[in-house]
Amino acid sequence: xxxxxxxxxLLSVFKGAPVELKCNYSYSGSPELFWYVQYSRQRxxxxxxxxxxxxxxxxxxxxxxxxxxxxxxxxxxQEEDSAMYYCALSSGGSNYKLTFGKGTLLTVNP
Amino acid sequence: xxxxxxxxxxxxTKRGQNVxxxxxxxxxxxxxxxxxxxxxxxxxxxxxxxxEAQLEKSRLLSDxxxxxxxxxxxxxxxxxxxxQGDSAMYLCASSLVGHALPYEQYFGPGTRxxxx
Numbered sequence: 001x002x003x004x005x006x007x008x009x010l011l012s013v014f015k016g017a018p019v020e021l022k023c024n025y026s027y028s029g030s031p032e033l034f035w036y037v038q039y040s041r042q043r044x045x046x047x048x049x050x051x052x053x054x055x056x057x058x059x060x061x062x063x064x065x066x067x068x069x070x071x072x073x074x075x076x077x078q079e080e081d082s083a084m085y086y087c088a089l090s091s092g093g094s095n096y097k098l099t100f101g102k103g104t105l106l107t108v109n110p
Numbered sequence: 111x112x113x114x115x116x117x118x119x120x121x122x123t124k125r126g127q128n129v130x131x132x133x134x135x136x137x138x139x140x141x142x143x144x145x146x147x148x149x150x151x152x153x154x155x156x157x158x159x160x161x162e163a164q165l166e167k168s169r170l171l172s173d174x175x176x177x178x179x180x181x182x183x184x185x186x187x188x189x190x191x192x193x194q195g196d197s198a199m200y201l202c203a204s205s206l207v208g209h210a211l212p213y214e215q216y217f218g219p220g221t222r223x224x225x226x
Contacts, residue, residue, distance in 0.1 A: 004152075009150075036217075043113075043114075043217050043218060043219045043220070044153070044201070044217040045216075045217065046214050046215070046216075086153075094165075095158060095165065095166050096205070096213050096215075097143065097155045098143075098145075098153070098155065098215060099155070100152030101152050102151055102152050103151075103152050
């Protein structure tokens, strides 16, 4: 069975500090990993996906198959980064359904 | 097209009543998903449609739940004889499968159900 673990429920940093949101997964095949973000009073939206190897809003995430991790990082946090972040895994096959972690609430203090 | 829409946004019902939610996906999207999210948890998969065909249902979807997508466009999720444990946010997402991987899912705002 596939599982996504986000060990931190809450993460608080100061503006300008580096931030890392942890995500570990368990899946026997080759997963596709995503980070979704939900800002206050907004819908869940895709932030980035590992296959694209892109940087969005200064965030990056590297898939580490050896450690089964997909941590989200940003070198200098901004107040507008405050949001709930969900790591998600798609097992592929033909259903592409997502398995989500429980989420990490990031607060960036001024 | 303003994205995935869901109706109603909030629903309060008494235990034992039936409720129905509607989801309108992005118009050209052929794939539609339903998820449920309870407090402190991430969304959990319930079921999905490819066009009008319901291809998979989670074990979370008891016999009291039924979903349809009659013309391959909007979808409805009905809960019969609601229980307090059904209280949750019900999320709908759509995607266009057939183009380049990975297939991004676009989420609606959700329907918050409260069963009293």
